[in-house]
Amino acid sequence: MLQRQVEDVGVVLAGRGGSRMLRILNVTLSRCTVLSQLMRVPLPPLGTPRVLGVDDFALYGNTYGTLLVDATTRLPLTLWDGRDAEQLSCWLREHPGVEVACRDGSLTYRQGITAGAPDALQVSDRFHLWQGLSRRVQDIASAHHKCLPAALPPVSETAPAPAEDAVENTSADTRAGCHARRLFDAVHALTGAGRSHSSVARELGLNRRTVSKYARARTWQEVVRRPPRKPSTLDPYLDYLQQRWDEGQHSAKILHEELQTKGYLGHYQRVKMAVAPLRRGLPLDEPRERPPSPREAARWITTHPSRRSPHINDRLPRLLDHCPELGTAHDLVRRFATMLDNRDATPLPGWLDDLATSGLAPLAGLAGALHEDRHAVAQGITTPYNSGVNEGRITDVKLQKRIMAGRAGVPLLRHRVVLIAHLRRRYADWSTVPLR
Numbered sequence: 001m002l003q004r005q006v007e008d009v010g011v012v013l014a015g016r017g018g019s020r021m022l023r024i025l026n027v028t029l030s031r032c033t034v035l036s037q038l039m040r041v042p043l044p045p046l047g048t049p050r051v052l053g054v055d056d057f058a059l060y061g062n063t064y065g066t067l068l069v070d071a072t073t074r075l076p077l078t079l080w081d082g083r084d085a086e087q088l089s090c091w092l093r094e095h096p097g098v099e100v101a102c103r104d105g106s107l108t109y110r111q112g113i114t115a116g117a118p119d120a121l122q123v124s125d126r127f128h129l130w131q132g133l134s135r136r137v138q139d140i141a142s143a144h145h146k147c148l149p150a151a152l153p154p155v156s157e158t159a160p161a162p163a164e165d166a167v168e169n170t171s172a173d174t175r176a177g178c179h180a181r182r183l184f185d186a187v188h189a190l191t192g193a194g195r196s197h198s199s200v201a202r203e204l205g206l207n208r209r210t211v212s213k214y215a216r217a218r219t220w221q222e223v224v225r226r227p228p229r230k231p232s233t234l235d236p237y238l239d240y241l242q243q244r245w246d247e248g249q250h251s252a253k254i255l256h257e258e259l260q261t262k263g264y265l266g267h268y269q270r271v272k273m274a275v276a277p278l279r280r281g282l283p284l285d286e287p288r289e290r291p292p293s294p295r296e297a298a299r300w301i302t303t304h305p306s307r308r309s310p311h312i313n314d315r316l317p318r319l320l321d322h323c324p325e326l327g328t329a330h331d332l333v334r335r336f337a338t339m340l341d342n343r344d345a346t347p348l349p350g351w352l353d354d355l356a357t358s359g360l361a362p363l364a365g366l367a368g369a370l371h372e373d374r375h376a377v378a379q380g381i382t383t384p385y386n387s388g389v390n391e392g393r394i395t396d397v398k399l400q401k402r403i404m405a406g407r408a409g410v411p412l413l414r415h416r417v418v419l420i421a422h423l424r425r426r427y428a429d430w431s432t433v434p435l436r
Helices: 002-024 031-040 085-094 107-116 126-143 145-151 161-171 175-192 197-204 208-216 235-246 252-261 268-279 294-302 310-322 324-342 348-356 361-372 374-382 388-403 410-431
Strands: 051-060 063-070 075-081 100-103 121-124
Touching: 002 031, 002 388, 002 410, 031 410, 051 075, 051 107, 051 388, 063 085, 063 388, 075 388, 075 410, 085 107, 100 107, 107 121, 121 126, 121 374, 126 145, 126 294, 126 324, 126 361, 126 374, 145 294, 145 310, 175 197, 175 208, 197 208, 235 252, 235 268, 252 268, 294 310, 294 324, 310 324, 324 348, 348 361, 348 374, 361 374, 388 410
Parallel strands: 051 100, 100 121
Antiparallel strands: 051 063, 063 075
């Protein structure tokens, strides 16, 4: 009984944590003894799964390992250091009978499965397919980042432009404004004489990027113009602040107390900073919306239309009309999403041809990789098999690594990952046994 207790604690908590837990149970053992007892526990007999899941995980740094999972029982089979095709093919030849192999788009695993189990049906995981397509869309959005401001609504003619001009005029009296004006004049005087940016940077002691920024600017105000302010929790109360200021209430403390009665939960300091422009005779600093980042634009495109917010539905059509490349990417993404929703791979060949001829380098490269793996991609679209079990077990591997502070070798990690899964299954089965 004590031996079984030491083994189970070692499986769950490894060496140092297991030793501390056993000390609470009045069992004094060193961490090395706990690990020694753990490694003596035999692994469960390894059977050949009908549906095999293959995935890689990071051991440390740029070193990766391979994890095999029985997708039917959802239990890990084994893991090893490295992710080369030869190791996988050898394992499959030693364990014949695998009918379905779920994997990502890795060429290494594709070659290993083909060599070790040529009759097995290979399935390229839908999640990895969608993830790869989403990354290419983000690359396209990054390449056309200058088009992203077109997503913002047009500035109204009645927008408070004089307020911005007033802010810029007041910045001329600040230390930053005087410094920017001197650098602007110096850079333009030298570049106007035909000097290169590098020579100007050496003479003025500036970074070449800084010189380029000042050289591109038409006025010195463009260099010191403040970036758009991010929205804050105070924004819904700005109109009330302006109203109370016009009525003669100029105490930030009293204004903060009044806002708290209206539901404002922010700090007094934020209210004090908000009314600071009013003390200088300037209007409130209204938030200005930022254009979407490439990552946000890609998320807009890949999100299903029924799940997009009104904010996205208002800005995405404006962006797609302005940038034909993003419009093309959006159409291709929606066509692939329709295939996934309908579990129909019939349009796949035509979609791959359109992907290759889209004129977008990221999508053309993806088309070449998917065309070589088109049979597995079609199975990933049409069959219910996927790598969800693999991803869940990879998360468990990461947890076990953290418990051992990332210092575990592959044999110890393999022992704990395999045994802890069976231990959980055993206790889960016991919990379902009815009490008499």
